[in-house]
Amino acid sequence: MLHVTGIRKRFGQTIALDGASLDVSPGEVVAVVGPSGSGKSTLLHCAAGILRPDGGEVAFDGRRIDALGEGDRSRLRRTSFGFVFQFGQLVPELTAAENIALPMMLGGARRRAALAEARRWLALLDRREVAGKRPGDLSGGEGQRVAVARALVHRPRLVFADEPTGSLDSLSGEHVMDILVRLAGDDGAGVVIVTHDPRVAAYAQRDVTVRDGRVVTPVAA
Amino acid sequence: MSVPHTVLGLLRTGPRHGYDLKKAYDTRFAHARPLRYGQIYATLARLQRDGLVILDAEEPGQGPDRKRYVITEDGATELERWLHETEEPEPYLHSTLFAKVVLALLLGEDARATLDAQRARHMARMRELTELKRTGDTVDQLLSDHALFHLEADLRWIELTAARIDRLRTAVTADAG
Ligand SMILES: Nc1ncnc2c1ncn2[C@@H]1O[C@H](COP(=O)(O)OP(=O)(O)OP(=O)(O)O)[C@@H](O)[C@H]1O
Ligand SMILES: [Mg+2]
Numbered sequence: 001m002l003h004v005t006g007i008r009k010r011f012g013q014t015i016a017l018d019g020a021s022l023d024v025s026p027g028e029v030v031a032v033v034g035p036s037g038s039g040k041s042t043l044l045h046c047a048a049g050i051l052r053p054d055g056g057e058v059a060f061d062g063r064r065i066d067a068l069g070e071g072d073r074s075r076l077r078r079t080s081f082g083f084v085f086q087f088g089q090l091v092p093e094l095t096a097a098e099n100i101a102l103p104m105m106l107g108g109a110r111r112r113a114a115l116a117e118a119r120r121w122l123a124l125l126d127r128r129e130v131a132g133k134r135p136g137d138l139s140g141g142e143g144q145r146v147a148v149a150r151a152l153v154h155r156p157r158l159v160f161a162d163e164p165t166g167s168l169d170s171l172s173g174e175h176v177m178d179i180l181v182r183l184a185g186d187d188g189a190g191v192v193i194v195t196h197d198p199r200v201a202a203y204a205q206r207d208v209t210v211r212d213g214r215v216v217t218p219v220a221a
Numbered sequence: 222m223s224v225p226h227t228v229l230g231l232l233r234t235g236p237r238h239g240y241d242l243k244k245a246y247d248t249r250f251a252h253a254r255p256l257r258y259g260q261i262y263a264t265l266a267r268l269q270r271d272g273l274v275i276l277d278a279e280e281p282g283q284g285p286d287r288k289r290y291v292i293t294e295d296g297a298t299e300l301e302r303w304l305h306e307t308e309e310p311e312p313y314l315h316s317t318l319f320a321k322v323v324l325a326l327l328l329g330e331d332a333r334a335t336l337d338a339q340r341a342r343h344m345a346r347m348r349e350l351t352e353l354k355r356t357g358d359t360v361d362q363l364l365s366d367h368a369l370f371h372l373e374a375d376l377r378w379i380e381l382t383a384a385r386i387d388r389l390r391t392a393v394t395a396d397a398g
Contacts, residue, residue: 178355181355198343198376198377204348
């Protein structure tokens with residue numbers, strides 16, 4: 001479903017990616033681990049069409065997305081991908097439920113239906129009561145859950161998560177992971193999770209290590 | 222895990238045959254390791270010698286498997302003592318793996334590969350336990366979590382050691398010289 005092959009990316013003098021490759025199949029959960037600064041987030045951003053790599057290929061469903069213009073990539077991200085990032089990208093003026101409903105409404109869903117679906121997701125994440133609160137009034141963990149709901153509500157084909165459990169206590173973190181894994185299982189979505197936490201990585205079917213801008217081949221156990 | 226105390230604990234819930242005890246032990250604590258029959262009878266014999274269990278008078282024996290064991294008052298006291306005692310915090314894996322890493326460095330072998338392989342094996346086990354936790358009941362979850370936290374501690378040590386491998390090599394080879 002997703003094929004990332006030998007991508008390179010530099011920021012000024014810094015070589016962030018130096019020939020990194022990654023494949024994700026439908027229904028597969030892949031954890032990306034590795035030291036700080038090794039290029040994990042950059043890999044995720046390139047794979048998701050947020051950043052354009054300087055070289056190499058990124059193909060989604062057989063289509064080269066690294067070659068697409070910003071407009072096409074942005075549409076693809078909105079319709080087919082879901083994102084959970086380290087720092088929540090919630091819209092401060094909207095309530096939690098509206099934030100979650102936003103991707104569906106952008107996709108053409110009616111406001112009422114989208115809000116109902118948003119509430120269903122909040123219930124699934126054990127935070128029904130925050131529906132009417134604005135992001136500034138949410139705790140870190142609540143904000144994170146709202147971000148997770150917003151990433152999943154439009155049933156994306158691929159979910160990209162960068163430290164999705166970073167601000168959660170272990171029980172909430174496990175709950176979020178359980179939901180991500182179930183989504184992959186039920187919808188056949190591919191999930192890519194960048195994490196420093198081995199317990200989070202253990203929810204994935206496999207993990208790949210990024211070191212010095214490359215994905216190092218896993219050793220057989 | 223202390224097998225005798227675990228057996229005492231199981232007997233505290235009521236008299237049981239050796240066979241029952243093995244089954245109960247394996248169902249609840251097989252995360253540790255299933256018991257052999259020889260082990261359970263040897264354990265019961267020792268507990269009996271120490272006066273911590275006795276044979277059930279109500280059910281006369283017809284061969285070894287028909288014996289039913291009952292916990293004594295001393296047995297209950299010993300169980301209570303054990304239950305309230307904390308365990309020695311022991312760094313179990315580290316000593317073995319550390320020895321392997323140091324030896325690999327001394328012998329000029331790929332210590333990083335040793336650590337990577339062990340890491341992969343730890344992750345594989347953590348995945349199994351996570352799956353068991355996701356699909357199992359509350360007791361499975363509790364046992365899996367306990368094992369997971371320990372594996373995680375080892376894993377973090379493995380990763381840290383891998384990150385410091387060059388410094389460690391310098392130190393180890395300097396000592397050797
Ligand atoms: N926008 C940017 N401008 C300049 N340098 C960048 C930029 N983004 C990343 N880098 C550099 O690229 C390298 C890889 O960064 P990246 O964020 O991918 O690492 P990471 O593996 O995600 O680290 P962490 O675990 O700390 O999040 C680092 O040296 C970083 O400083
Ligand atoms: Mg990062």
